[in-house]
Amino acid sequence: MRDEYDFSNARKNPYAKQVKKSVTIRLDAEALDYFKRLAEETGIPYQSLINLYLKDCANSKRRLDLHWNQ
Template sequence: MLDEYDFSNAQRNPYEKKLRKSVTMRLDVSTIDYFKGLAEETGIPYQNLINLYLAQCVKEKKRLSFA
């Protein structure tokens, strides 16, 4: 191992924006069941489906309406 490394030509991680963070959420059982059903139909894990849906909401800038 070197005593000192030169990072002057280093590049930022190109996948940095795609990193994920683990969070704990309390979801209704019916919501989880809905996404688990979709997961069985599509073959995509339900956690990924929830993430895809939330990412779509962000992209479309959806807002909840509390009426």
């Protein structure tokens, strides 16, 4: 194995723009349980399901219809 490698002529990673960012988020237990149950049904990891749902909301520019009781 070489001590150093030259990557100056290497191809760019076509998936580099799709790299996910790690974040910390606090979720209600009910919401998390929902996605975990859905994950068991579908065989898709719950974090991927949450990401897919949020991505769908962002792509469709869905907005939360929230009214606070006063």
